[in-house]
Amino acid sequence: MFTEIIEILDRFLSFFEQSLAFLGHHLFLIFGLLAIVASVTMVFAKNAVHSVLAFLATMICTAACYFTLQAEFLAVAQLLVYAGGIVVLFLFVVMLVELSRFKENRLFQRQTPLAMFVVLLGVVGFLTMFRRLIFAPSASEALTLSPELAEGLDVAGQNAQAISRGMFTGYLLPFETMSVILLIALIGAVVLAKQERV
């Protein structure tokens, strides 16, 4: 009696472990599909606040995708910049502009069927153009890091260190340009959102 129960329990646990391992192997796919579902919700949501929340879900799923691609620093930066900063900005503006007045109006543009057709055409055209590349056998094998490749990204050590080394040696000029762009954006946002005095 007891041995049977233990056997059933054991079988169940091993099944559970196997399915957990399967899920663990395909984490990128799972989070990618979740991101796609959330982004579809974002585009078709009626309420703008729901749209912003779906955007937040999309960004979190994208950050999880970065984690599975072993870009830990970028994943954390994504969470900080998007989930922490940009979503709050969007929510702030949604509450500022009082969208409830527009609720009775149409949600979509007049050219929606045409736009959907064009996007579908683009998708089909892209897939036919690059089908050899995408379905090539070399593209379907798993991305595994060989040790000499892993050294460049410093996956075993600290990812942030590797990025900063690349950023401050090879890509110093883009980095400095980015700081100027951020300054311009800061000043531009203040100037644009300021009240008219004239």
Added chain:
Amino acid sequence: MIMVSMNTVLFISFTLFSIGVLGVLIRRNALIILMCVELMLNAANINLIAFARHSGTVAGQAFALLVMGLAAAEVAIGLALVVSLYRKKDTVQVDDINLLKG
């Protein structure tokens, strides 16, 4: 060991990008159009990171970080534009803004 193949990455980022394009084309609300632009930038970022991992160099991750900063700057400017538009024209629907329409 997480198994990621290049196919999966390309398909998912391509789908996300297409959804972003669709959102920009069909929505009337300027805020949601901005969010869809962000979505497209993120799809490009996924590709950059996957290719960085494929080639084992840090260039893709560095550029993904730069794209992230650029996206933040773009959102700040875009939202300032939306707010000033709301103040001047009292609307955030993009097809109500037709000053240049002949």
